[in-house]
Amino acid sequence: MDLLNSLIVLTNFVLVPALAYGAQLAIGALGVTLIYGILRFSNFAHGDTMAFSTTITILFTWWFQSIGANFGPLPTALLALPFGIAITALLMLGTDRIVYRFYRQQKAKPVILVIVSMGVMFVMNGLVRFIIGVGDQNFADGERFIFTVREFRDWSGLEEGFGIRTTQAITVITAVIVVALLFWFLNKTRTGKSMRAFSDNEDLALLSGINPERVVMVTWLIVAALTTIAGVLYGLDKSFKPFTYFQLLLPIFAAAIVGGLGSPLGAIAGGFVIAFSEVTITYAWKKVLVYALPDGLEPSGLAQLMSTDYKFAVSFVILIIVLLFRPTGLFKGQSV
């Protein structure tokens, strides 16, 4: 019984939050990794594009709410999601047409494109703040919980409990669907195969008659869908604030690099590695150990490896270790 309690504490404070956070990072990192693999630069505007797409989705959510449309127990934002994706896709194709295409035709070095993407980032930064302001926006509605901690405790009769929020469940389920779709697309469809060919060897792909502009366009469309989904899921689960999205850039890049830039599988693994290490290393294990260990052996201190102040340091330490020993990341992406 005590072991069960200890497992439940672990689930409530470590497994469930880290799983949801990891899924959000993974979808974000997938977008970064696709751009790196196919367009060959690190897109620093990714975080702010997420903020833009979430902003559009929030506006549509408010509109749906005002005309009384809802999704039953699920958040209305899911209804607005396709509209957010569509407008973000337009914005991305527009940005590519106005900005990136020029540098691609110049065959600019990746580092120049990185700087260009920072410029795009600042423009997006301003755009988002013009549209929705700098403050917090909470747009989650519908049922907040699938079951709460208290309901679980009453149902099981255990001392400890755990709850699952609707948004956490939606995040994980959506992530699984998105990843499955993406892999099916990349591995089974003609367009997906041409994208992979383009990523592996640009010259050979061009020789075999693949249209590069088409590959680039499809990439932006997929990335638009991924950024919107990642941004909206994160905003639903936590809350939306432009500055927070800008800061998300760091863990997302850490996830993509740890997994191996350019490797979709690596992006997913990286997202979970970063999320779990952030939560587990700074977690105080006292409560879990008190339940799990026999009497007399339980720790008197907090059994905390590191104070939560160092939460963000953790992902960077992992990043450094991976880059030192496996510069291509866990899943053999391109070396940075």
Place this chain on the structure above:
Amino acid sequence: MKKLLMASTAVIGLTGAAHAEDVTLGVILGFTGPIESLTPAMADAAEFAMTEVSESGLFLDGSTVTPVRADSTCVDAAAATAAAERLITSDGVNGIVGADCSGVTGAILSNVAVPNGAVMISPSATSPALTTAEDDGLFFRTAPSDARQGKIMADILMEDGISSVALTYTNNDYGQGLADAFQSAFEAAGGTVTLSAAHEDGKADYSAEVGALASAGGDRLVVAGYVDQGGAGIVRAALDTGAFDTFHFPDGMIGDQLTANFGDEIEGSTGQAPGTDSEGAAMFADAVGDAFDASSTYTSESYDAAALILLAMQAAGSTDPAAYKEMVETVANAPGEQIFPGELAKGLEILAGGGDIDYVGASAVELVDGGESAGNYRQIVIEGGEMATVGFR
């Protein structure tokens, strides 16, 4: 032009003839810098008290008071020190109202006020470190130290029968100072702080912090943060994971946003924010009228700071800081006739007659611990999703 010159000469001549002395007071506040939106009203309030005293004609045989403003910048200690130096050496002020922010106040105190023997009364510096600063009895403040708030928090929790809490604070001077003050007061009273963990503002995810706090345990979670920043995120995460059901909120968390966000989910939580049930606050607003915004932060404290200096001078019968510094606490505290805003003339008259006054002022001033306001706090309980005031301390 000629007329104007003659008129002003006449006025100067008149003042010289009719009054014993012209007293100048320095008003050093951050007219530029991070709190520049608050300082104009603060300075107006201090000068309002000086005008009231001058116009009564009862101050030191009919002396008048002239304010001299200087810019403390709030953050630049070197600039503030230079400005204060100028006030004393070049303007020859008899006392200083200010400074505003804790950092520059400490710098002016040690670099200018103490070496020159000038009296300073700050209306808004709340750092606990100023309590123990070397001041030769020259420094007072009408704003309470955060150490007082920490003590009051500990008292409220102890009286509620809470002896073990987890503590999280926003990672800046305010949060850290308050958290340290609370922890030492709570532990001195026999309580236990199971874990004191900082949180960064502006993050969306606080599950790691809440996980650690929950594991450490405690009967209540003390959140020394901001209601529209990380504090709200911590409360949200703690409620969602069932880590804590009740909380204690210091002033940074008390706001309409708190009940709008959480409503009855935080039922039974407690808190405190600056506030007084003294009638002085309302009388101050009446007396000010439309002259400036009397409800702006720290205006009452600024009015009280200027009034205290002048009343102390009257009590000592001298504008020499060495003489009147001894009288500041005497006029501020009981026994004596209570003096409210707008009644400075009455106070001056009593003091001139050798009587004793207890200056209450706009912020219910009571100086303790070597000359700082005891601070008045509104004790709050969340009942039915609303903030209810259950008492004042």
